[in-house]
Amino acid sequence: MNSDNTKVQMRKGILEFCILHIISRGEVYASDMLVELTSAKIMVVEGTLYPLLTRLRKAELVDYRWEESTSGPPRKYYTLTDTGRLFLDDLRETWGELVQSTNQIISNYNNK
Amino acid sequence: MNSDNTKVQMRKGILEFCILHIISRGEVYASDMLVELTSAKIMVVEGTLYPLLTRLRKAELVDYRWEESTSGPPRKYYTLTDTGRLFLDDLRETWGELVQSTNQIISNYNNK
DNA sequence: TATAGTACCTTGTTTAACAAAGTACCAAGT
């Protein structure tokens, strides 16, 4: 058991939250997301991101349109659906609660 | 895809962190942990907790001793090993970084 | 000798991350 693996575990779900958030700010394609996640030090690889986007699409939380690129293959530009927007609001709340809950646990040093 | 499932996902890994933290404060047995996690609104069930404790034991991050109880079967009282303590320090850092990274993502509204 | 409460354990299912491969498009150099 190494802490890298645990770090991976911690990120689960949060990744979904972050991606929905990035999409909520305007049309982006996968590489845009990778850049932003990487700059926030949330490591993510293609093999994780693409299947996640496909899941979000199937759940109708996001939608996309193809757009030609002058510098390579066409790109999928993602947007949030109305359902996705509601879902994101819910996740924001969940995230806040989770941070609070965790902080409550890790700040209890002497209450036992 | 419902947000309950995502909440479950978000908790992964963090749960391990919280449990190590609870154990770090002094000997506890599983039910103690359940009480504290529940009061912090981090839902966890036996089917999750026991296998997790077994994993932590196998990784030699925690140790336990049996203690008789006057009100039922004997209990396993857990303590942190030295390795566990180092690991927990590492996780504390990881958690701090993750919160920071996530906040960076969700506070970026207009930088695109 | 039931019954209730407590404590711990196990099995099977489901889900997601990831590594490592692949396909396909474009532009620039030879």
Add this chain to the structure above:
DNA sequence: ACTTGGTACTTTGTTAAACAAGGTACTATA
């Protein structure tokens, strides 16, 4: 024309973890 490098999206197989739903076993009380 053809190779090379960069970009973008996809897929397959493996692994790990959470959970539901069951189980075992101990104690005390009636």
